[in-house]
Amino acid sequence: MKVTISDVARLAGVSTATVSHTINNTRYVSGDTKKKVYHAIDQLGYTPDASARSFRTGKKKTIGFIVPDISNKFFGTIIESAENYLSAQGYHLIIANTKENMEREETNLRLLTAGLVDGLLIASTMDDFQRLDALIPAGFPVVLVDRTFGTQKYSSVSVSNFQPIYRSVCRLAARGKRRIGIIGGLPRLSTTKERIAAYRAAAADCGLVQDESLILYGDSMENSAPPCLDRLLERGCDSIVVCQGLMASVTIAYLRGKGIQPHRDLDLVSFVDYDTHAYEFYYDQVDRIIQPVEELGRAAGEQILFQVERPEMPLLERVLTSAYRPFPEAGESESA
Secondary structure, three states: OOOOHHHHHHHHOOOHHHHHHHHHOOOOOOHHHHHHHHHHHHHHOOOOOHHHHHHHHOOOOEEEEEEOOOOOHHHHHHHHHHHHHHHHOOOEEEEEEOOOOHHHHHHHHHHHOOOOOOEEEEOOOOOOHHHHHOOOOOOOOEEEEOOOOOOOOOEEEEEEOHHHHHHHHHHHHHOOOOOEEEEEOOOOOHHHHHHHHHHHHHHHHOOOOOOHHHEEEOOOOHHHHHHHHHHHHHOOOOEEEEOOHHHHHHHHHHHHHOOOOEOOOEEEEEEEOOOHHHHHHHOOOOEEEEOOHHHHHHHHHHHHHHHHHOOOOOOOEEEEEOEEEOOOOOOOOOOO
16 A cells, blocks of 8 residues: 555654655754654655646756756756756756757657746757747746847857957967868857857957968768868868867867877867867877866856746746866966
8 A cells, every 4th residue: 555644644753744745845843843843754664656746836956957968968968967967956857858859859848848847947949039038938047048139038058259269260370370271060059150159259359361261160960070071171270269169079089080180190189078178198199278177067056947937937048168178388387
C-alpha cells in the first residue's frame, strides 16, 4: 500500500499541514518538528506526490532548456551550470536537443509549453523572431540564452565578443598579418553576426584589404571547420580567427594533421568555450578568447526562476563579457 502524507503525520504526531509545510518550505516549522517529520518520512519511505503538488500550486518545479547541440561542450557546460543552480532551488531541468534544426525547435517548443514546464531557457537556432514568438504562449516565462534577437520581448543572458574579436584582429595586423581569415558559425545567429561585424570593423580600422572571400561560415557543428580551413589556406591566409570553441578545437587537430604548426606557420585566434584545462596543450600557440560559460549557465538559471516566480517584474537583458588572452610575444606578458 502506498504511504500517504497522513501516515507521516500520524507517526510524527503532527498535522498533515505541518508535514506539507516542512516538505515544501512554505511556512516556518521548528527544528524539532522538522526532525520528527523527516524521521517519519525515512521510517515509512514516503515519497511526496509531485503531480499532486503541481496541481495544488500550479507549478511543476521543472524548467525546459532547448539547446542546439548537446554534443558541444559549450552547451553541455551551460546546461550543467544552470542545472546546478536550479537543483539547489528545488527545480528540475528537461533538455531538448534541436541539432541546429528549426523544425525540431518548433516541435520541442510546442511540447514543452503544453504544460510540461514552468518556464523555458532557449538557445534558439531560429532565423526569424516572429517564427519563435508565435510558438510561445502569452505570458509564458522565457529566457533567451547566448543567442538573441533584435526584438527584445523576452529576457536574455548572452556574452559580448565584439571587443575581443576587434582586439585580436588589430593585434594580428600589428604583427604584420595582412590576409586574416575568419570562420563564423551559422550566418543567421546573433552571435555570428556580432563576431563578423567586429572582424569587419577591425579590418577597416587597421587598413586591411576588405576581402569578403576571407569570411567563411561553418554550421557550429564539429565537421564544418575543415572545409573552411582548406579554402582559407588556398586563398593565402596568414592568420585565421575561429569564432566557436568546438570548431576551434577541430581546427587545431586538423592543422596539425596537415603539418601546419599554429603560431609558427599560421597565426590562430581560438575561442575557448569550456574547461580551460582542455586547451593547455596549445596555450602557447594561439590567441584565445575565453567565454564565461559557467557564469552564463548560472545567470540563465537565476533569470528563468526570476521570471517564473516573479512574473510581474520587468524583463532583464544581461550581457557578460569574454576575456582576450593573446599569445605572449617575446618580452610581453600574457595580459598584454
